Amino acid sequence: MIVRTFSMIFGLALCAALWVAGSWAAEVLAIPVPGGVIGMAVLFALLAARVLRPEWVAAGADLLIRHLQLFFIPAVLSILSYPLLFGLLGLKIFVSLIVGVFIVMASVGLTVDLLLRRRG
Amino acid sequence: MSAGLAWAVATLMLYLGARAVHARLNTYWSAPALSVSVILLAAAMAMGTSYAEYAEYSYAFVWMLGPATVAFALPLYRERALILRYWAVMLAGVSVGSVVSLAVTWVSLRLIPMDAITAQSLWPRSMTSPFAMPFAAQIGGDPDLAALFVILTGVIGAAMGNLLLRLPIHHPIAKGMALGTGAHGVGTSFAFTLGGQAGAIAGLAMILTGLFNILGLFVGLSLLRLFT
Numbered sequence: 264m265i266v267r268t269f270s271m272i273f274g275l276a277l278c279a280a281l282w283v284a285g286s287w288a289a290e291v292l293a294i295p296v297p298g299g300v301i302g303m304a305v306l307f308a309l310l311a312a313r314v315l316r317p318e319w320v321a322a323g324a325d326l327l328i329r330h331l332q333l334f335f336i337p338a339v340l341s342i343l344s345y346p347l348l349f350g351l352l353g354l355k356i357f358v359s360l361i362v363g364v365f366i367v368m369a370s371v372g373l374t375v376d377l378l379l380r381r382r383g
Numbered sequence: 384m385s386a387g388l389a390w391a392v393a394t395l396m397l398y399l400g401a402r403a404v405h406a407r408l409n410t411y412w413s414a415p416a417l418s419v420s421v422i423l424l425a426a427a428m429a430m431g432t433s434y435a436e437y438a439e440y441s442y443a444f445v446w447m448l449g450p451a452t453v454a455f456a457l458p459l460y461r462e463r464a465l466i467l468r469y470w471a472v473m474l475a476g477v478s479v480g481s482v483v484s485l486a487v488t489w490v491s492l493r494l495i496p497m498d499a500i501t502a503q504s505l506w507p508r509s510m511t512s513p514f515a516m517p518f519a520a521q522i523g524g525d526p527d528l529a530a531l532f533v534i535l536t537g538v539i540g541a542a543m544g545n546l547l548l549r550l551p552i553h554h555p556i557a558k559g560m561a562l563g564t565g566a567h568g569v570g571t572s573f574a575f576t577l578g579g580q581a582g583a584i585a586g587l588a589m590i591l592t593g594l595f596n597i598l599g600l601f602v603g604l605s606l607l608r609l610f611t
Contacts, residue, residue, distance in 0.1 A: 278450035286449070296601050297517035299452025300594065306456035317457060324454035327447065331568055332416040333398045334448045335512040337441040339420040339534055341527030343427060343434040345501065352497060359491035360508065360532065364540040364565050365547070366487050367509055371480040372552040372561030378472050379554045 267322050274323020281305055387439030390423075390432070394441050397422055409576075411541030414569050416534045434527075445516075445527075452513040455590045462587055469556060469584070476557075477591045480564030481599070484509040504528040507596065508536040511567040514593025518600060533567065540566020541573040555581040563588030 285305065286298025309315045342348055348356070384392075401415035427437050459466070466473065485506065492502050503524030507515035512533050519529035544562060552558055555578055562570035563585030571589055575582030 274454075275450070278453040281453045282449040285453070294601065295521050295604055296597060297449075297452065297514070299449045299513055299517075300597055302449075302453035303456045303459075306453055307460055310456065310460040311463075317460060320457060324457040327451040327454040328458070330398075331448075331451055331512070332414065333395070334444050334451060335516075335530045335534065336394060336398065336416055336419050336423070336444065337438055338445050338512070338516070338527040338530035339416065340423055340427065340437050340441075341434050341525065342424065342531050343432075343437065345528060347498075348501070352495070352501075355495045356491075356497070356501075356505070356532075357535065359487075359495060360536055361539050361543075363484070363487040363491060364509065364536050365543050367480050367484045368540060368543070368547050368561040368565035368570075369550055370483045371476045371564045372547060372550060372557050374479045375472055375476040375560045376552045376554050376557035378475055379556060382472075 270322035274320035390437050391440035417538050448513040476560040477595050508532040510593045511589050514597050537566045537569030541569045544573045559584030560588045564592045
């Protein structure tokens with residue numbers, strides 16, 4: 264229980280701190296990579312170098328990933344600022360998304376399947 | 384309690400409720416991001432609430448996408464054996480998916496006339512939100528609008544999962560790659576219903592697709608800066 268609570272708080276705090284640090288580094292170095300990506304690379308390096316053990320951050324990190332959907336719901340409401348999307352334009356885009364995502368999934372699936380079959 | 388704060392509390396409560404419902408129904412269309420967005424949207428329109436009024440406090444949730452991106456390091460580390468074993472196939476799948484996604488977006492934009500901000504927000508629809516939003520911002524789109532196209536793509540992709548399975552795609556790795564690369568998080572949930580290996584691969588494909596595109600954009604922009 265104590266380990267889980269620690270892992271929750273430490274995991275959340277570390278992810279937040281690495282995000283802030285990553286964003287700061289991206290700004291100072293003027294590189295257009297999101298701070299979260301830099302933070303992710305640092306966290307991965309710390310785990311790979313065995314400076315951190317996965318179970319120290321697991322509860323917090325898993326919580327963030329599990330609730331990813333909550334985090335972008337408010338952004339979806341931005342459609343309120345785009346009244347045109349409620350009309351014909353929205354319908355056209357919707358259809359293009361249906362066709363597009365199927366083409367993407369089919370091409371990836373078929374390519375990977377073919378490569379794996381070649382490999383045997 | 385101010386209206387903005389009430390919206391934030393409502394968002395959280397609805398999300399928790401929708402999660403419980405989703406756990407029981409367990410279908411792609413019950414994804415909380417879709418159901419909660421639809422309910423909130425209907426309520427906001429009925430009450431004449433603007434996006435700025437809604438987002439006053441609720442936007443704090445969106446900030447959590449930053450730390451969540453950092454947290455992706457953990458599944459990448461946990462599944463490093465899977466990545467090492469299949470890295471070449473995964474790289475091929477992610478590259479094909481990214482190029483095809485950009486190509487179909489380009490065709491869509493040629494066929495459907497629309498304003499520049501909406502158009503630029505469409506490009507990253509096959510990436511997971513934590514990558515899609517900064518990607519859209521970087522190319523002059525609206526990151527919030529990009530999140531809308533992302534969730535639509537995810538739900539549509541998972542909805543077409545069964546259709547996808549009718550194609551001659553047999554290996555669970557190939558199914559997982561297709562769903563994760565094309566339909567990110569929602570596709571990954573669908574992939575998990577096919578089996579643990581397909582799900583794990585889909586989750587990795589989702590993260591790697593985002594990384595691949597963000598880093599590709601970085602390299603592209605850097606080269607552009609170098610030569611202009």
